[in-house]
Amino acid sequence: MYQEHQYVQKCLQQIEERLDWGSSDAWHNDMFIELSGVIQQETKVLLSPVTLKRVWGRIDYKSAPSITTLNTLAQFAGYQNWRDFKAKGVVKRGFGISKKIRVNLGVIMLSASIMTLIFISFYSLKSPDNVPQPIDASKVVFESRPISKSLPNSVVFNLDLSEINADSIHIQQYWDPTKTIPLSANQRQATGQYYLPGYFRAKLIADGKIIKQHDLFIKTEGWLATLDYQPIPKYLKAEDSEEGKLGLSKTLIEELATNEKPLTSTYHLVEDFKSVSGDNFELRSTIKNTYRDKWAVCQNAAIFILGTKGAMIISFAIPGCTSELGLMMNDVYIDGKEHDLSNLGVDLSEPKEIKIHVKDKKLSIFLENRQLFTGSYREDMGRIAGVRYRFLGAGEVYSSKLSSLKEEFIIPLL
Structure with a gap:
């Protein structure tokens, strides 16, 4: 445990x-990946998912x-910097509480022991018929189907929850x-x-426990372009993309301005790709x-290369911005x-071909x-399920x- 560990834990709690x-x-x-993006958007500093983990x-x-x-963490928590966070004294107040707990530890442990005995006695008197039975997941129905082939898209979940006896049941749509x-x-x-299109994993959860889960494939009909407003993107009509290439109209460029x-603006293509392995493929792209x-x-x-089990994100910027x-x-x-990515600093003011080659x-x-x-990675990417091109502004x-x-x-693909 390092010197400022308690301060860090309080910051993470906030x-x-x-x-x-x-x-x-x-x-x-996926949640640490998303948190990395949220922190970068607000603080303009990129903390990698690995760092956050x-x-x-x-x-x-x-x-x-x-x-x-x-x-960066302190700024995201609402403070000017780490010094400002520590100056608020939020952890020191906690130290006082900890001290009181240590002083009264004997009383607390005695009370806990009595409560434990009461709890055990109460449940020992209960009829075995009242003991919750484990859920037979094979008898639980949890299926889904997208309603349309376009976006936004609603998904219908078909259910049979008669085997579940729980206070809280819900569907978690994705990560x-x-x-x-x-x-x-x-x-x-x-x-x-x-x-947005993608390869998602829907989960049926009862009292905090995952009962069933399955993959959910939201595809595009050909290329889809979006202006990435939050929380709902703006979908672009076919005429907003120029024939022979993917691009934004002058009207949309003015909207960006x-x-x-x-x-950001994004071009999405999410569909089946003849079972192309995410661990053995090549993608050649010419972008600007x-x-x-x-x-x-x-x-x-x-x-972005989207797989059924993972994803790749390869980013570029002008040479002076590679630290981000x-x-x-x-x-x-x-x-x-934390690493030298200066080779990914490239001038894309003119069309350039980028080749992404993955073998084993x-x-x-x-x-x-x-x-x-x-570089290399360890986990299986699954099959390739989609490709995205994203630009800050337009491309x-x-x-x-x-x-x-x-x-x-x-x-x-194009």
Whole structure:
């Protein structure tokens, strides 16, 4: 336990209360990825999901967090910096409580022992008929189907919950535990709303325990473009993309220019790709940045490869902004604050071809045949389920070709 551990724990507690995502003990990988993005959007500092997992104790790491990490967490919690957070004295008040607890520890333990005996005696007198029986998940029905082929999309869940005896039953639509649908025990159907395409995992949860879960595939009909307003994106009609390439109209560029806050635009293609392995593929893309005014001076662009079991996110910016970049290879995240990602600083003011080559979980990135990066990951990506191109501001995609390295075929996406 490092010197400021108690301060850090109090800061994390305040962040959890602010997020209202439920107990961090139940957070999984996708939630730390999302938290990384939320923190970056608010503080303009990127803390990698790996760094966040270390701070939250999900990865065994003995060293204290860096001052950059502490300042960023404090800012996200509502303070000016780490010094300001400590100056508020929130932990010192806790020390007094801890001292009182230590002084009265004997009384507390005696009381706890008495309550335990009462509890055991009470339940020993109860009839065995009243003991809750385990749920037979095979008799529980939890199925889903999307209503339409477009977005936004509603999903119908078919249910049979007669085997479940619980105080709280709900559906968690995807990784975010706040996006839930409450259920009653006799309910036969429920519906959920999805605003973006993707490969999701829906969960049926009773009294905090996952009873059943299944994958849910929200596809696009060809390419879909969005302006990524929160919480609901703006969907762009087909005529908003120029023929032969993906791009935004002048009207939409003007809309970006009038927006006071940073706004991204994204091109999505989510569908079945003939069982292309996410661990053995090649994606060739020709892209260009087309907007660099106001908050888009760094010319950020990113390519997402969505798998049925994971994802890759490869980001680019002009050379002077690479400190803010990050690169995600499924279960491995590389933070530009902690690693040299300067090779991913590229000028995309003119169309450039980027090749993403993955063979046996080894990633190589090329810019017009010049290698920019190589690295490996461990967890299976599953099948490729989608591709996204995201630009801070606006950008264009001139070509996109996906190749399978196992079965040696090419899918022209654009």
